[in-house]
Amino acid sequence: MRTPPNERLTSDIAEPVLPAAAAKAEGSERRCILSGETSARDDLLRLAISPDGLVLPDVAGKAPGRGAWITPDRAILATALADGALRKGLMRAFKGAPLTIADDLADRIEAALSRQLCDRLGLELRSGNIVLGSARIEEQARSGRVATLLHASDSSEDGRRKLDQAWRVGNDMEGSGMRGQVLPLDRTALSVALGRDNVVHLGVAGNPRDMRAAERVLHAVTRLVTYLGHDSTSSTNDTGRGATGHSDQPISGPATLDEYVKD
Numbered sequence: 001m002r003t004p005p006n007e008r009l010t011s012d013i014a015e016p017v018l019p020a021a022a023a024k025a026e027g028s029e030r031r032c033i034l035s036g037e038t039s040a041r042d043d044l045l046r047l048a049i050s051p052d053g054l055v056l057p058d059v060a061g062k063a064p065g066r067g068a069w070i071t072p073d074r075a076i077l078a079t080a081l082a083d084g085a086l087r088k089g090l091m092r093a094f095k096g097a098p099l100t101i102a103d104d105l106a107d108r109i110e111a112a113l114s115r116q117l118c119d120r121l122g123l124e125l126r127s128g129n130i131v132l133g134s135a136r137i138e139e140q141a142r143s144g145r146v147a148t149l150l151h152a153s154d155s156s157e158d159g160r161r162k163l164d165q166a167w168r169v170g171n172d173m174e175g176s177g178m179r180g181q182v183l184p185l186d187r188t189a190l191s192v193a194l195g196r197d198n199v200v201h202l203g204v205a206g207n208p209r210d211m212r213a214a215e216r217v218l219h220a221v222t223r224l225v226t227y228l229g230h231d232s233t234s235s236t237n238d239t240g241r242g243a244t245g246h247s248d249q250p251i252s253g254p255a256t257l258d259e260y261v262k263d
Contacts, residue, residue: 030069033089034080037071042219045072045109045227047090053099055090057112059223068093072113072227077106113227114185117220118193124204125194129213131203132196137163140203144170147206147214149180150221152187155200163201171208181221184228 030041046067048058058067068090070077080086081101090099102108124130131137131146140146141163149167151160164179171178180201183190190199204214 146203
């Protein structure tokens, strides 16, 4: 049956929603309360408030109640904390609700993102997607069975260079200069996360046709290194940092909303 002129289409015969519009309808984008720019929610960091008004990171983005989203950049956060922009943005987001911003919020966020990465590595290990041991990593990397190569921050340059070369061979990328990711986590943090002794290097199993595990790990890696302002493809020196935060002082109280609820 033809539609009469000027008659509005009904929902059952309307054109399908475009993917981009559908993504927005599903709430996949959020606005940063500091910059005002809209980005995919996976590219932002959610802040939430505890029942007593303490502002805490919600790195999984699943805590109940109202939330506020910020760009995951420690330098930007430090400026916003110093000039009061963060408090103003949070007051708008939470409709003037009483809130407390901890002095060590930046450290809590770093600890939460580090924990998220460590938890992801632990899950992938239990799923059989993590390759450990330099000899085994080299063998599988050279045969094209390592999708992503990761190094502890305190790993040696010689050790990284040898495995990087094997990884390039396995990916037909010799001469490209492609290198594994040096994490902002040292061997102690990685060993604790994976329940193994002296984890200095690790590979994520996969190949160009199956990057699912690597993509999950790299998402967590990218969130952490972006927050810290690191180049996600660069290496660091041999004196790395663990997963307990930027400062040397221990974090007082829960680092995330999940830990607050558990307490």
